[in-house]
Structures are given as structure tokens and as C-alpha cells.
Amino acid sequence: MDPGVRRDDKVRGWRTIRTLVASAAVVLIAGLGAAALWIASLPPLPFEQPKQVSTTIVDHNGKLLRAFAMADGRWRLSAQTKDVDPGYLHLLLNYEDRRFRSHIGVDPLAMGRAAFQLVTRGHIVSGGSTITMQVARLMEPRQERSVAAKLRQMVRAIQLERKLSKDQILDLYLTLAPFGGNLEGVRAASFAYFGKEPKRLSLAESALLVALPQSPETRRLDRYPDVARAARDRVLSRMVEDGRVSADDARHAKLEAVPRLRKPMPLLAPHATDQSLAIMKNEQRIQLTLDSTIQKALEQLAKDRALALGPDVSIGILAVDNESGDVLAHVGSSDYFDTRRAGQVDMTRAVRSPGSTLKPFIYGLAFEDGFVHPESLIEDRPIRYGSYAPENFDMTFQGTVTVRKALQMSLNVPAIALLDRVGSSRLTARIKQAGGNLILPKDETPGLAMGLGGVGVTLHDLVKLYAGFPRQGDTVSLREIVRADDKAEPETRRLLDPSAAWLVGNVLMGTPPPDNAPHNRLAFKTGTSYGYRDAWSVGFDGRMTIGVWVGRPDGAPVPGLTGRTAAAPILFDAFARTGKLPMALAKAPKGTLMASNAKLPLPLRRFRPAGDFVRTGSEQVLRIQFPLNGSRIDAAGSGEAVPSAMPVKVAGGVLPLTMIVNGVAVGNIDSRRQRLIDPPGPGFVRLTVMDATGAADTVVVRIQ
Numbered sequence: 001m002d003p004g005v006r007r008d009d010k011v012r013g014w015r016t017i018r019t020l021v022a023s024a025a026v027v028l029i030a031g032l033g034a035a036a037l038w039i040a041s042l043p044p045l046p047f048e049q050p051k052q053v054s055t056t057i058v059d060h061n062g063k064l065l066r067a068f069a070m071a072d073g074r075w076r077l078s079a080q081t082k083d084v085d086p087g088y089l090h091l092l093l094n095y096e097d098r099r100f101r102s103h104i105g106v107d108p109l110a111m112g113r114a115a116f117q118l119v120t121r122g123h124i125v126s127g128g129s130t131i132t133m134q135v136a137r138l139m140e141p142r143q144e145r146s147v148a149a150k151l152r153q154m155v156r157a158i159q160l161e162r163k164l165s166k167d168q169i170l171d172l173y174l175t176l177a178p179f180g181g182n183l184e185g186v187r188a189a190s191f192a193y194f195g196k197e198p199k200r201l202s203l204a205e206s207a208l209l210v211a212l213p214q215s216p217e218t219r220r221l222d223r224y225p226d227v228a229r230a231a232r233d234r235v236l237s238r239m240v241e242d243g244r245v246s247a248d249d250a251r252h253a254k255l256e257a258v259p260r261l262r263k264p265m266p267l268l269a270p271h272a273t274d275q276s277l278a279i280m281k282n283e284q285r286i287q288l289t290l291d292s293t294i295q296k297a298l299e300q301l302a303k304d305r306a307l308a309l310g311p312d313v314s315i316g317i318l319a320v321d322n323e324s325g326d327v328l329a330h331v332g333s334s335d336y337f338d339t340r341r342a343g344q345v346d347m348t349r350a351v352r353s354p355g356s357t358l359k360p361f362i363y364g365l366a367f368e369d370g371f372v373h374p375e376s377l378i379e380d381r382p383i384r385y386g387s388y389a390p391e392n393f394d395m396t397f398q399g400t401v402t403v404r405k406a407l408q409m410s411l412n413v414p415a416i417a418l419l420d421r422v423g424s425s426r427l428t429a430r431i432k433q434a435g436g437n438l439i440l441p442k443d444e445t446p447g448l449a450m451g452l453g454g455v456g457v458t459l460h461d462l463v464k465l466y467a468g469f470p471r472q473g474d475t476v477s478l479r480e481i482v483r484a485d486d487k488a489e490p491e492t493r494r495l496l497d498p499s500a501a502w503l504v505g506n507v508l509m510g511t512p513p514p515d516n517a518p519h520n521r522l523a524f525k526t527g528t529s530y531g532y533r534d535a536w537s538v539g540f541d542g543r544m545t546i547g548v549w550v551g552r553p554d555g556a557p558v559p560g561l562t563g564r565t566a567a568a569p570i571l572f573d574a575f576a577r578t579g580k581l582p583m584a585l586a587k588a589p590k591g592t593l594m595a596s597n598a599k600l601p602l603p604l605r606r607f608r609p610a611g612d613f614v615r616t617g618s619e620q621v622l623r624i625q626f627p628l629n630g631s632r633i634d635a636a637g638s639g640e641a642v643p644s645a646m647p648v649k650v651a652g653g654v655l656p657l658t659m660i661v662n663g664v665a666v667g668n669i670d671s672r673r674q675r676l677i678d679p680p681g682p683g684f685v686r687l688t689v690m691d692a693t694g695a696a697d698t699v700v701v702r703i704q
Contacts, residue, residue: 021403024101053078054176054188056285057273059292059687060326064266066273069182075265077187078284079174081167084186084198088168088206094244095210097131097237101166105132105157132157133174135215167479177213180220181262193221203249204256208236221259229258264388269295271332271346276481287482289326294319297577297673298329304518305570306334306341309550313558316347316549317574318463325467325476325490328544328578333553342553351439351456352534354525360413360504361431361465361495362451363407365422368500370604370660370688371569371696374404374507375597377606378414385448390416393480393528402597407504408511410526412452419451427451434468434475434495436461453529459536463547465495466538466573469508469523470585473501497661497686498589498638505540505585514568521582524571526563531556537567538574542583591664601658601665603690620652624687629699633679645676646703653691660688679703 008077008113053076055068061379067592069075079125081089082226093100099107107130129137136156160169179189186209190198194205201209219228220534233254239245269290280286309315317331332346335482366372380398382389390412398411406414419427424446426440439456440446447454476490493503508523535550548567552558554555575582588594597605626649627633633646650673659670661677662685668687669675679685682703690696 001005016419017452024236027473049369053284054078055274055277055283055575058285058287059268059290059295060288061292062287063292064191065268065288065290065292065295066270067188067191067265068277073190074182074184075188075190076175076184079185079187079198080171081174084174085206087203088186088201088246089200089208089211091206093236095238095446100170102133103130103132105159105161106130106154115150117571129153129166132160132169132550135169135172135176136160138178139172175212176450178216179209179212181222188570188695191265192262193259202256203236203245204232204253204254204258205678207239208232208252209259211235214298219450225260232258268292268299269330270336270422271344271348272327272330272480274347279481289321289324289482291326291328291479294329294578294607295331298331298574299581300572301577302334304333305550305573309561309566311340312552312556313550313555313561314341314343314347314553315570316344316459317546317570318348318351318459319453319477319544319546319574319578320463320467321544322467322470322540324499325464325478327478327480330480332471345553347549347551347553348459348547350553352551352555353457353529354455354457354462355453355529355534356410356415357462357525357527357536357538357563358427358431358451358453358455358457359407359410360469360508360525362419362422362427363403363507364469364496364500365427365430366403366418366496366502368663368686369422369696369698370663370686371690371694372403372418373593373595373600373604373609374402374407374503375595376403377401377597377699378403378406379607379609380406380411380413380512383413383417383609385420388448390448390452390513404507407507415451416448417607419448420609423449424450429466430495434465434493436465436475442466454467455525457545462536463545464524466540466547467545468495469501469505470540470542471501472498472586472589481539497663501591502586502592506588508539509585514564514572515570522572522575523585524568526568528562528564531557532559532561535561535563537563537571539571541575542580542585543580544575546571548574584600591662592640593664601690602656602692603658603666604665604695606694608694622653622657622689622697623651623691624692624697624699625649625651627687627699627701630701631699632702632704634704647674647676648678648687648689650689650697651658651672653689653695656692658688658690662686663680663688 043351052070054070054079055067056064059065067075067077095109113673136153140156148670175185177186178184182191183189186198190196190201190602191208208228211234212228213509214231218224219231221228234252236245236253240250242246269288272288272290298317298319302317306313306315315331315334317329318327319329320327325435330348332348333343334341336343377400380401382397390411393410396411397413403413403414428446431438436457438450445616464475464478473496474492475495476492477492505523509520510523510614513519522539524537527536528534533551533555536548538545538547548571550566550570626647648659650669655671657673659666659669659675659677660669662680684700684702686698686700688696688698
């Protein structure tokens with residue numbers, strides 16, 4: 001061939017190649033440009049944790065009490081790497097995406113391996129999708145399976161890797177991965193199949209949870225357990241081949257059966273969780289002060305005891321921490337799902353007659369006023385107040401007893417005598433001041449019958465008030481929901497003076513316990529309402545206060561139901577089931593009068609009801625002339641925090657006259673009926689003068 005022709009052919013060949021290269025470049029540039037435009041047109045992904053997750057309610061340690069399904073019925077529990085067993089994460093990453101920590105969202109080696117296996121074996125052996133690509137698909141689900149859809153996943157995966165850390169991406173997978181039916185996320189699957197958090201999983205359980213998301217519907221344990229088991233075993237075999245699991249461990253794991261039925265989701269403290277969800281409507285995670293261990297134990301206790309008491313009887317139990325007011329256990333009924341017992345009615349919030357459980361507050365005010373002491377003598381004999389004649393529960397009278405014994409035996413007549421002296425309105429006002437709420441019958445004012453249960457009160461308020469005794473006179477609001485803006489120190493309210501509160505606790509510590517219960521371990525009081533409708537028992541030690549209510553939610557009587565026989569045994573068992581040893585009460589406050597009856601000041605040795613004083617015609621009614629009740633004494637002019645001495649002047653009464661400051665006797669008043677006293681400090685001071693017959697007068701002044 002002519003050399004010139006060959007040269008022309010070569011030139012034309014090079015021109016053709018350059019044309020093809022140029023055309024390919026144009027196509028590539030156009031393709032890249034189109035891809036760039038397509039990528040730019042994609043809406044941004046929600047890179048944060050999914051906003052639509054099941055609401056979870058946890059205890060004060062973060063343990064799950066209850067979860068609520070989402071509006072569409074799915075269970076999707078938020079999960080993080082710290083929430084799951086490290087062994088499960090080890091299997092997951094080595095089986096699904098061994099280069100997860102190093103790739104950029106797309107793993108070319110894995111995709112090449114998957115393509116080669118498909119070509120050489122004729123079926124899919126392993127997938128090429130990374131965990132990041134799976135997260136992208138879960139966050140932006142698409143029905144079609146196409147090249148475009150796969151490319152979109154790859155782009156989204158790269159976007160995720162640029163915005164989130166590896167652990168954040170893994171957290172999204174642990175929350176969104178499907179496990180069959182309406183289960184999403186490893187926590188929901190672990191609760192449904194194993195009945196526990198995924199923090200501690202066996203090798204077999206971990207392998208099963210790795211296998212299920214690959215084909216969640218065809219491997220559902222409640223429909224295709226054998227298919228799920230085979231998939232689990234393939235995961236184990238693969239891990240043995242890769243040297244990640246020993247052959248012996250895998251062999252033993254394969255012997256474990258797989259669950260065939262789903263377990264119910266956790267449901268502890270249903271009344272408390274219902275209430276918290278109604279209050280914190282838009283929160284995904286709500287933390288309560290409850291202790292799940294104590295809650296579970298007391299729920300089982302209530303259920304067991306209710307079965308023994310009858311098919312219509314329910315039980316409410318409330319346990320609180322004395323120091324903080326945090327509710328540790330809230331049992332609203334014996335069985336939330338028992339319709340015959342009205343199980344969904346929260347009996348800790350129901351208004352019921354308290355029986356004798358208000359008596360300690362009557363005695364506390366009497367101790368505070370200083371006209372009676374635990375070792376004072378008091379009469380338990382028939383007495384009438386107009387048309388009202390109180391009687392004891394057993395219809396008998398004990399005669400002369402100590403005040404201590406009268407409270408421990410829950411005698412009605414002495415309690416009403418003290419209430420008559422203290423004043424029903426004052427008791428009501430003091431309880432309200434301390435944060436309690438007494439519900440009086442319509443159009444009625446406080447009367448003496450309230451001392452024996454003639455008012456309404458809730459177990460919640462009663463426990464709050466009783467917790468004031470071990471706190472030496474201060475109450476705090478009970479807290480059940482942990483909020484970000486909670487104060488470090490709870491706000492306190494005054495119930496009683498410290499000495500009076502301590503004396504009440506000291507007396508109640510000696511109350512005879514129910515049969516087979518230890519003595520002197522708990523300070524407690526029982527109560528039974530009229531007609532055997534309500535049985536109560538409230539007790540405390542130095543750490544916590546627990547209240548128990550027993551009865552029918554519909555208010556019908558239960559013959560023979562009493563606080564001592566029905567509620568008190570549950571109270572003692574409840575303290576035992578908390579798993580905590582009893583804590584001693586605090587020591588007596590400084591200045592608390594500790595003496596036998598013979599060593600008490602003469603007016604404190606015996607209590608006489610109002611109007612029962614023996615007087616001659618020349619005697620005048622005892623009255624404090626100075627200072628006046630409600631007056632203020634300004635200490636600013638003295639140059640000291642409080643005056644060095646304050647005069648007290650008295651008129652009338654039978655000598656000797658005893659001076660009592662804030663419930664503590666400080667000596668006698670001289671024959672001129674006056675005395676200088678040293679006030680305890682700025683604030684309110686209660687001054688009481690008592691004569692030889694037991695008559696007394698009290699004023700409250702404020703030193704500022």
C-alpha cells in the first residue's frame with residue numbers, strides 16, 4: 001500500500017479517537033452536571049435523631065417504666081450505642097459493615113464483592129449496602145428497587161457521613177432498623193422478644209437481632225420462627241469463618257431456641273405514667289422520681305394482698321423519700337386491668353375518710369401549745385360535747401392513761417378532748433398551711449368529728465403530711481416528675497414545731513405492731529373509717545414514709561376491714577420489700593422536754609378539758625396581758641439580733657404559773673405574775689402560761 005495512504009488512514013484514526021474521547025468527555029461532563037443538579041435538587045435529610053419515636057417514661061435511674069406506641073401503632077424506642085450490649089455491636093459491624101469506621105458512607109470493596117458473588121454464584125450472597133446507606137434508606141424510604149434508588153442512597157449516605165459522626169449514624173440504625181411487624185429499633189425488639197433491655201444479650205440473642213433486619217417480615221419470630229433461627233445460625237457460621245466467634249461458642253448458641261411469641265412491653269406504675277404523659281404531652285422522654293425496683297415489689301405486694309382480701313377490694317400504696325419529697329413508688333390500685341376492682345382509678349388521689357389517721361396532728365398541736373406532754377395523764381371516760389358524745393372503737397373506756405398510751409391505742413375520747421382544746425379550725429388551717437387539703441362536707445365548718453374521720457383526704461396528702469414528722473415539723477411538696485428547672489432544695493412549709501413533731505414520732509414508734517411484725521422499727525398509725533369503708537396505715541422511719549389504703553373503690557363497706565388487721569401488715573411488708581434497712585429517726589431537738597410524769601411541771605402532769613377547772617369565786621380567768629397576741633416586737637433598736645429579755649405579764653389563774661416557750665417549759669412566773677424570758681430568736685414565738693389547774697392561755701408574737 002502507498003505510504004501516503006497509510007499516513008492518511010493513521011491521521012483519520014487519530015482524529016476518530018480524539019472525537020470519541022471528546023464525545024465521551026462531553027457525555028461525562030454532562031452526566032456529572034446532571035448528577036450534580038439532581039443531587040442539588042434533593043431536599044435535605046433530617047440529620048438529627050428522629051422526631052417521631054415512642055414516648056418513653058423512665059425511673060430516676062433511667063430504667064424503662066413504660067413506653068407508648070406511636071400514633072400509627074409502631075414501637076420505635078430511641079437507642080444509642082451505650083444502650084446495647086458491646087457483643088451485639090461487634091457482631092453487627094463485622095457481619096453488616098466491617099469497614100464502617102473507615103469508609104465515607106459507601107464501601108466500593110463491599111459493592112464489588114457483592115457484584116462478583118452475584119455473577120459467579122447466580123444469587124445474592126452478601127449485600128453491598130453499608131450501615132450508613134441502610135440508615136439513609138430508613139430515613140427516606142422508597143418503594144422501588146432501581147439503579148436510581150441505589151444511587152440516591154449512596155448520595156444520601158455520603159451526606160450523612162459529612163454531617164454526623166460514626167456513633168450518631170450507628171445510633172440512628174439502632175433506632176430505625178426494622179425487626180418485623182410494628183417493631184423498629186433494637187430496644188423495641190429486645191423487649192418484645194426477650195423481655196429486657198439490650199444491654200446484656202447472649203451470643204444467640206445478639207446473632208438473632210443481627211439477622212432479623214435483613215428480611216424482617218419473612219423472619220418474624222411470631223410467624224416464621226424456623227426461618228429466623230436458620231438466619232441466626234448463618235450469622236453465627238459466618239462469624240466462625242471470619243474468626244470473630246469461636247466454634248464452641250457458636251455451637252452452644254445454635255442450641256438455644258428462638259422466641260415464638262412476643263412479650264408485652266414494660267408497664268410499671270401505670271397510674272403515674274398516665275398522669276405524667278397527660279402533663280408532659282410533647283416530651284419524647286419523661287423521667288420520674290420512682291425507683292423501678294421498689295415500684296415492682298410494691299405492685300406485686302398490692303396484687304397478692306388484694307387477692308386474699310376479696311374480689312372487690314383494691315389497694316393503694318405511696319412511698320416517698322423524707323428528705324426530698326420524691327415519690328419512690330406509686331401504686332394506684334391492686335391491678336390496673338381488673339375492671340371489677342376499678343383498677344384504673346388511682347386510689348392514691350381519691351378522697352376518702354381518714355379515720356383516726358389525723359390524730360397525730362391533734363396531739364402534735366397539743367404538744368406544741370405546751371398544755372400536754374406524752375407522759376401527762378388524761379382521762380378516757382364518757383364525755384359529751386353538746387349532742388356529740390365520742391366513743392372508742394371497742395365501745396369501752398380505759399380510765400386514766402398517759403397521753404402516750406392514748407395515742408398508741410388510738411383512743412377516741414382523749415383525742416377529741418385535745419381537739420376541743422386545740423380547735424378544729426386551727427387544725428384545719430395548720431394542715432392547709434402544711435400543704436394538705438381536707439375536704440369538708442358541703443356547707444359545713446370544721447367540727448370535733450373531724451378528729452375521727454369526719455372529713456375527706458387523699459393518701460397523697462396524708463403521706464405528705466406524715467413525712468413532716470421525721471423532717472421535724474417541715475413538709476415539702478411531693479415530686480414525681482423530674483424537670484430541668486427543678487430547684488436544688490425543695491420549698492418547705494411549717495407543720496409543727498421541731499420538738500412537737502419529734503415527740504409525735506417518738507410516741508408512734510412505740511405503737512404495738514401487727515402480729516409477727518418487729519417492735520420499735522416503724523413509727524406508724526392506723527385508721528378505720530365509719531362503716532368499714534376505708535382501712536389506712538401510714539408509717540415512717542428516718543429515710544422514707546409509706547402510706548397504705550385498703551377498701552372498695554366504690555365506697556361500699558367491707559365488713560371487718562380495719563386499719564390494724566388489713567392495712568398495717570401491708571405497711572410493714574412494704575417497708576421490708578423496699579430492700580432497705582430501717583433508719584433511725586433523728587435525735588430530739590435541743591430543748592425538748594424529756595421527763596417522767598412525776599418530774600413534769602405540775603400543770604403538765606394531768607390534762608383537764610376546757611371547762612373542767614375547779615375555781616373559787618375570787619379567782620379570775622387566766623390571761624396573758626403582755627405581749628398581745630399577734631403583736632410584733634421590733635429588735636432593731638436594741639442593736640442586737642433579738643432583745644436580751646422580753647417581759648411577760650399575766651392576770652388571773654391559780655399559782656404556781658408555768659411559762660412555756662415554743663412548747664418547752666422555762667420555769668415558773670413569780671407571785672407578781674410576771675417574768676422576763678429570753679426569746680429563742682427572730683421569727684414567730686409561741687408563749688403559753690399554764691396554772692395549777694391546767695388552765696392555759698397562749699399568744700403568738702413575731703420578733704423582727
